[in-house]
Amino acid sequence: MSLLIQSVVNGLNQGAIYALIALGYTMVYGIIRMINFAHGDFIMVGSYTLFYTIPLMIHAGMPPWLSLFVAISVCVFVGVAVEMIAYKPVRKAGSMSALITALAMSLFLQNLAMVLFGANPKSIPAIFTLPVLEFFGVKIQSKYLLTMSIGIVIMLALSIFVKSTRIGKAMRAVPQDKQASTLVGISVNRIITTTFALGSGLAAVAALMYCSTYPRATIDMGSMMGLKAFVAAVLGGIGSIPGAMIGGILVGIIEIFVKVYIAPGWYEAITYGILIIVLLVKPTGIMGKNIGVKV
């Protein structure tokens, strides 16, 4: 029983991380129909920023979690720079070029990090020092609860932002019809850049959550996690914000449960297997809308 509850908590924690990353994928894909493969590497950028700024924060006598804001600003800067320099020029050239550019940017960020920080993994100092809680004999790390609630708060805030603010409405209008939204006075390019900035900022938060669970920063941490988060986004229905949350949490829970209860070596295969089945049954994902093809 205690193992079950612990697995649920672990799964939710993992799922919240995936959901935050998936949100970045889903927003970018929703707006420009491009799989931003470099998104996973933004997490790597965020983790390395945390690694270098936490000691500074401690040295200055400030709480270590303040370095999250440094990480967010670095990630937003990198995300917007990538979009302006690499993605903008190829946007009209078709989806194949966009995909290759995204892969190239992912490669670029990884190798830049390799040159700058070296190939050795860095261990990140503890961000939160919180006690282990015990409910009825079940031990739960309270930092898991904290990261989970950070994730949930951010997702709710994002939903409200997209639903009711002006920029959020514009972000929903652009994918529906680019030309019409230009006509009503939306600056499409600025909205795309804003989307990238938001997604990258979420990646920084995901980096904080990841690093408080697994305190290690490696060069390639982003690519595998990014792929899984993208799977989560597709599973939930790409382009849909609640879909990304559901998909992320689903993937996290499935992963932890398969690891603990079924076959530890096969958990990745089962996650991908579920993705394949969902896509074959409902090609647009769980929350996706069906759009017919015009002939």
Added chain:
Amino acid sequence: MNPLNIKMPKEKKVSYVINIFGVLAIFLLLVLVFESNFLGGRTTYIKGICTTACYTIIMVASLNLLTGFMGEFSLGHAGFMSVGAYSSAIVTNALIGSGIPNFFLFLIALIIGGFAAALTGIAVGIPALRLRGDYLAIVTVAFAEIIRVAFCNFEVTGNGKTMSGIARLSNFYWVFWVMVVCVTIMYMFVRSRFGRTVKAIREDYIAAAASGINVTFYKVLTFTISAFFAGVGGAIYAHYMTAMIPTNFNFMYSAEFLTQVIIGGSGSLTGSIIGATFLSALPEAMRQFSQYRMLAYSIVLVLVMIFRPGGIFGTYEFSLTRILKKLLAKIKQHKSDDKEKHS
């Protein structure tokens, strides 16, 4: 009456002969370079790079069948390669002591690798090809990852550790001819009735279906052929490296093949050959700047995408026959010009 009785046009015959001579000339040149000891102690090293280039060419050209000619991109090509590599390695490990000459053993390995990958291709293709575009790409990634995890967990493939001690059967001269045969078959496929149908599906699949083409059949067929050649490439890889680990065939390796297809020019087998040769030799050539070579590689990729989104060759195909014809025409022109001047 009988279509088989139609004689091959003379032009086609001539062009076959010309191309055979062209390939032979390249081969003899390479043999000369390697055997004359012109490179001294670096011969084995350069030969190794050439072997790598050969199987990369097979991989990239086979992926180009999907990307360039069918218009769908797969990001799981390394998965099919690993199926070919592991199945052929298992078979040769079982047969190695039985007195079969190495050459035939190598052929058996290639065929086994190819067919194992082709079967996987059918199994993956039938469900996956119902999807298109980015969704198909992500499903191929998913299948490749499942294959990789499976090989990590099977006893016979080393249980996630390195599978080593595979017989070293791939030598450059054999691999070169395997490459030539594979590329020729792919070229013939693209120019055949099947290839034209596949191109029609690429241009507009709804129109193709409306004019009576069985879209699913042709898509799965192309996917299977592509997987077959990826398996052949994998078999060469296994018997060249002699040791491998499932994580070699990860997502980034598949992505590398796709980038080579796009850089070379999707829809041009010439582009694939040049792209694969160049991009598999480039990292080796820049080994002294090893830290920066992948950085440079990614910058080159972005620059190509910005300034030449169709790839370096676009859909252009190199043709020896055409060049010879042009040369001949020029010489003739020159001669007649001379005559006019003299008269």
